[in-house]
Amino acid sequence: EFFSQKPEAPNPRILYNMELVGSQLGGLLERKRAEDSLRERAAEAQRAATESETLAEIGRIISSSVDIESAYPRFADLAHQIVEFERITIAIIGCESNRGTVAFTKTYGTNPISVEIGGTFDLYDSVTGRVVRTRETILMSHEEAAQISTIAPLEGAEEQAYLATPMIFQDRAIGCLILRSSHQKNYNEADISLIKGISNQIAGAAGISTLYSNMRAA
Numbered sequence: 001e002f003f004s005q006k007p008e009a010p011n012p013r014i015l016y017n018m019e020l021v022g023s024q025l026g027g028l029l030e031r032k033r034a035e036d037s038l039r040e041r042a043a044e045a046q047r048a049a050t051e052s053e054t055l056a057e058i059g060r061i062i063s064s065s066v067d068i069e070s071a072y073p074r075f076a077d078l079a080h081q082i083v084e085f086e087r088i089t090i091a092i093i094g095c096e097s098n099r100g101t102v103a104f105t106k107t108y109g110t111n112p113i114s115v116e117i118g119g120t121f122d123l124y125d126s127v128t129g130r131v132v133r134t135r136e137t138i139l140m141s142h143e144e145a146a147q148i149s150t151i152a153p154l155e156g157a158e159e160q161a162y163l164a165t166p167m168i169f170q171d172r173a174i175g176c177l178i179l180r181s182s183h184q185k186n187y188n189e190a191d192i193s194l195i196k197g198i199s200n201q202i203a204g205a206a207g208i209s210t211l212y213s214n215m216r217a218a
Helices: 012-064 068-082 127-134 142-146 189-217
Strands: 087-093 099-107 120-122 138-141 161-169 172-181
Touching: 012 068, 012 189, 068 087, 068 099, 068 189, 087 127, 087 189, 099 172, 127 138, 127 161, 127 172, 138 142, 161 189, 172 189
Parallel strands: none
Antiparallel strands: 087 099, 087 172, 099 120, 138 161, 161 172
């Protein structure tokens, strides 16, 4: 008995069903991609709205406080809601331009703070000094920061990323806002934009407070 070696022709009904299933799967995948894109855009819009509202709230708290130092803790908590960090520090240039003062610092991790609020440090070869001189935002790894002797003030080696931006008042850099993270390369362009916005919200009140303190000390 002989069997034909010729392959059987595809069943038209099977081909039709396969094409139908493929078309349906393609439609489902396209719909899934569209839904994912919509969710991403909605989430991004929500993040942007939250960030704008938080920045505005920071501005209201700082501008309405008679004593700016009393507003710093609440300001830090709000900032922590929109950008990740373990430690935040506000360093202000004192009456002597070669010295900086720790106006505020707060930690959200388990590592202890090595300096006290009100402590002073040499601006030379420090992150604050560099930021004030260049008036530019600086993003540094721990290795890069370790080359600078003073990190306004010097902190522990467990912190792996530093993000610092100048505080500008009356077209002059009066200090520096510094965020520290334990995650290497944690900060990105969005974080840089946020820290600049945060700095803009507090620089005016901090500048006025500094002027008042300088006048009292004169």
